[in-house]
Amino acid sequence: MEKSSFNRRNFLKLGAAATAGLVTTGGNVSEAALVKQGAEKEIIYRQLGNTGIKVPIVSMGVMRADNPNILKAAFNLGFKHFDTAHGYQEGRNEEMCGKFFKDKPRDSFVIGTKVKPARDASKQDFLDMLDISLERLQMNYVDILYLHAVDDEEYLHTPAFLEAMKSAKEMGKVKHVGFSTHRNMASLINSAVDKGFYEVILTTYNFRYSNDDDMIGALKRAHEAGVGIVGMKNMAGGWLDEDKTKPVNCKAALKFALSAPYIHTCIPGIVSFEMLMENWSVASDVTLTPADKVDLQLALNQKGMFCTGCSSCVGQCTNNLPVSDLMRSYMYNYAYAYPAKAHETVLSLNLSDDPCAGCDKCTVTCKAGFDVRTKVANIARIRNVPGEFLV
Ligand code: SF4
Numbered sequence: 571m572e573k574s575s576f577n578r579r580n581f582l583k584l585g586a587a588a589t590a591g592l593v594t595t596g597g598n599v600s601e602a603a604l605v606k607q608g609a610e611k612e613i614i615y616r617q618l619g620n621t622g623i624k625v626p627i628v629s630m631g632v633m634r635a636d637n638p639n640i641l642k643a644a645f646n647l648g649f650k651h652f653d654t655a656h657g658y659q660e661g662r663n664e665e666m667c668g669k670f671f672k673d674k675p676r677d678s679f680v681i682g683t684k685v686k687p688a689r690d691a692s693k694q695d696f697l698d699m700l701d702i703s704l705e706r707l708q709m710n711y712v713d714i715l716y717l718h719a720v721d722d723e724e725y726l727h728t729p730a731f732l733e734a735m736k737s738a739k740e741m742g743k744v745k746h747v748g749f750s751t752h753r754n755m756a757s758l759i760n761s762a763v764d765k766g767f768y769e770v771i772l773t774t775y776n777f778r779y780s781n782d783d784d785m786i787g788a789l790k791r792a793h794e795a796g797v798g799i800v801g802m803k804n805m806a807g808g809w810l811d812e813d814k815t816k817p818v819n820c821k822a823a824l825k826f827a828l829s830a831p832y833i834h835t836c837i838p839g840i841v842s843f844e845m846l847m848e849n850w851s852v853a854s855d856v857t858l859t860p861a862d863k864v865d866l867q868l869a870l871n872q873k874g875m876f877c878t879g880c881s882s883c884v885g886q887c888t889n890n891l892p893v894s895d896l897m898r899s900y901m902y903n904y905a906y907a908y909p910a911k912a913h914e915t916v917l918s919l920n921l922s923d924d925p926c927a928g929c930d931k932c933t934v935t936c937k938a939g940f941d942v943r944t945k946v947a948n949i950a951r952i953r954n955v956p957g958e959f960l961v
Pocket residue numbers: 886887888889890891893925926927929930931932933934942943946
């Protein structure tokens with residue numbers, strides 16, 4: 571771990587120096603170098619199931635990016651598939667994509683967005699959300715429309731949503747439909763394959779699932795059924811500790827995810843040019859080196875901060891707390907350093923001021939070994955921080 575972590579830090583330092591010109595000089599020289607480097611690589615492409623969409627194995631999660639120059643550099647490097655959502659940055663993320671792509675040939679990129687209607691939303695509510703997204707994106711259609719952050723089968727198969735997605739396809743506003751999930755994934759994937767409606771699944775997948783037979787079995791089954799599979803949360807949080815002294819070898823983690831033939835492409839979140847370069851380097855080579863394997867094994871041996879969304883904790887809490895959502899929020903804040911997302915998630919849970927009040931002994935056994943009570947107390951506080959202070 572030491573040796574390769576040291577190398578990674580050096581790589582990042584070099585990457586930062588090499589790409590700094592993009593920001594400070596208007597980008598021409600460095601950007602040309604990036605494009606050249608992209609052109610020299612033989613990029614690996616895979617098809618998203620039966621959709622007919624063929625994309626490089628590395629795609630871009632735009633979620634946290636707020637610098638259009640990163641989108642531009644990614645596009646010029648050869649990234650083709652970009653993932654955003656109706657709710658990211660309260661719509662500004664889709665707007666940024668819209669501004670950037672408006673003068674690009676429509677067949678030069680693939681865009682996926684996501685909507686998360688309330689459980690009792692109507693078909694028309696759903697379609698209205700889609701129209702807002704299309705307006706922000708300045709597009710007539712999206713290539714993939716996902717039902718966002720699905721946790722349970724009832725939501726996945728809500729008749730009004732299925733009808734809305736079917737209509738959207740008929741109207742030409744959507745090419746393919748899918749859903750995204752980061753909890754209870756294996757059973758949702760299996761359920762979607764059984765019903766046959768969804769064409770693409772965006773799911774958490776990383777080295778923490780290397781021994782998860784249910785998850786791997788579900789993914790293989792979906793792959794064989796012709797469902798496109800897009801992987802996310804590939805770096806399992808990126809850090810193993812709150813103080814950020816132990817980084818995950820992110821390049822190795824991305825290689826691990828893409829070594830699985832049933833993962834067709836991944837959408838690492840990219841917010842800097844150094845991340846862009848590091849992730850793109852995997853698009854032409856997913857070979858795990860011996861040092862990569864050691865790093866991932868050492869990371870696996872530690873608890874880390876990644877909640878796998880296994881749902882084993884559901885129903886265990888004396889106060890009926892949504893422990894998995896809280897642990898995911900904890901991960902957003904302390905591993906991803908994304909307090910705004912943690913804040914948004916915690917606020918949506920309608921917690922009391924002291925969620926563990928009246929409970930003497932924690933009854934939750936987390937499969938990842940988290941000290942749930944301590945983490946709940948830590949993350950629940952974020953709801954009292956004014957949103958404008960968080961990014
Ligand atoms: S300590 Fe908190 S999380 Fe644990 S069982 Fe009690 S209320 Fe639930």
